[in-house]
Amino acid sequence: MSETDGPDPAHRRPEGLDDATVEALGKLSEALEVIENARGFLYGFHRMTGQADLALGEAVALFRDAGHEEIADRLETELVGRNVLEGRWTFQIVEEFDDGYWAAFREAERRARDELAEGRRHLFEAEMKEDRRTHGRRHHEALPDDRSTPDREAPGSR
Incomplete structure (x- = not known):
């Protein structure tokens, strides 16, 4: 297989690596990708919760301006700045996830x-790409053509 005929060297299996191990590593990579996606949802939850708290603060001000002091006071004391989980705002949840489970998962996969x-x-x-692509057909190339990716420098161009 020539350099342009298949995966680049970084994506070719080392000598002697068996199919079962490649499949197991692939499944581990798939699991990590799911965790990465879950992490994205967690960050989305973090941002949306913060956005809601800020909007809630604005609602409190609007209720005050409209003369509804009792409702404004109740919302402000019960909800504005409230912990999402016991003792935690979402930034603390994100940090605990990142430093614990996510870091351990990434390290285990890398190891x-x-x-x-x-x-x-x-x-x-x-x-899988090699098995599924139509060899020799445009848009089914094994590797990008350096001319088709202007943001990539050709090897040795520096």
Whole structure:
């Protein structure tokens, strides 16, 4: 397989790496991708909760301006700045997730790749691409053509 005929060297399985191990590494990578997606939802939750708290503060001011002091006071004391979970605002939840579960998951995935596949990522997907693409057909190339990606420098161009 030539350099332009298939995956780049970083996406080729090391000598002697068996199909079962590539499949297992692929499934581990898939699991990590789900965790990355969950992390994105967690950050979305963090931002939306903060946005809601700020809007709530504005609603309190509007209720005051409209002469509804009792409702404004109740909203301000019961909800504005309230913890989302016991003792925590969402930034604390995000930090705990990032420093704990997410960091451990990423490290476990990286360590398995380092131990079994010389640190190479996405071997399963790279091989799937080779199986599924139509070799020799435009838009089915193994690698990007440096001329088609203006934001990439050609090797040795610096």
